[in-house]
Amino acid sequence: MDINKQTQPAKIFIELILETFRFNGLLISVGDGLTKELGLTSSLWQVLGAIRETPIPMAQIARNMGLSRQGVRRSTNILIDKGLVQFKENPDHKRARLIVPTEEGRKVLAQLEKIQVDWSNSVSKEFSENQLKNVIHTMRFLSEKLYLL
Amino acid sequence: MDINKQTQPAKIFIELILETFRFNGLLISVGDGLTKELGLTSSLWQVLGAIRETPIPMAQIARNMGLSRQGVRRSTNILIDKGLVQFKENPDHKRARLIVPTEEGRKVLAQLEKIQVDWSNSVSKEFSENQLKNVIHTMRFLSEKLYLL
DNA sequence: AACAATATGACAATTAGTTGTCAATAAAAT
């Protein structure tokens, strides 16, 4: 039996994976740089950002952001120590308390947003909406395929 | 002065970042699943894969793959313990020895490649070459912008 | 209503990865 031959799209897909790793790493390091002054790391602002609009429990943050439940728990503990978030009883679930930003947390979120807006504006300046949307769409589509396998 | 308003591409760019985090996490977990039987984790096969064609020193692996030098060192040590790679004197650089696969390492690389070919073929089946290339291109373009800032 | 299956968060132990520092080597500048 012959060795299966790798199709052309498959080769490019592998390239895409490696590029994703690099891009992801770059985003994290740039993100860390941007928010260093706020005393936040990527894992922290990912969690803080996740409850910007609606307070949700840890497990849901994990699901939304593609993080592990335990990782979110850890980050949440740190954010609590920093006084940026707190627990709030969840009427719908006795165990799964909501994570909500404190007053201080809201201030940091506002600063975060300011930084993010300036930065994202300047980075995305030369890109069209469609170009970026296409990337997101393809990633999501690929993700679906990955889940199925 | 008004708060800077976030442009539409900027908003989508932020979405793209979050999607990248999720996609990256998914790739790692799927990759770990695929290569579990070989006793390799993502960080390990990233390093092993990097020297598939040409043996290079640790620092170069790190640069190519967007990993930290120290992380690569760690992975390399593990791969050496597992007997999959070894050092080889580098005529061009006394300090920076080349990392080369052992006989056993080459076997694992072959298995890895087999798995990778089957998997990438099946995932990328419904994607056009161009669609994937566009994603890579956009990521690289974004990366350039990120470096400049 | 009773039971089974799933989701959630806590904790401990382990593994993975980073940071800071150092000495050796190589490359670049003068």
Place this chain on the structure above:
DNA sequence: ATTTTATTGACAACTAATTGTCATATTGTT
């Protein structure tokens, strides 16, 4: 040629993240 700057890899200390297990709460089944 000499000096300065970069790169490279090693090591140790530290921080981050994962894994496995457990008790509790919720949801789904019968």
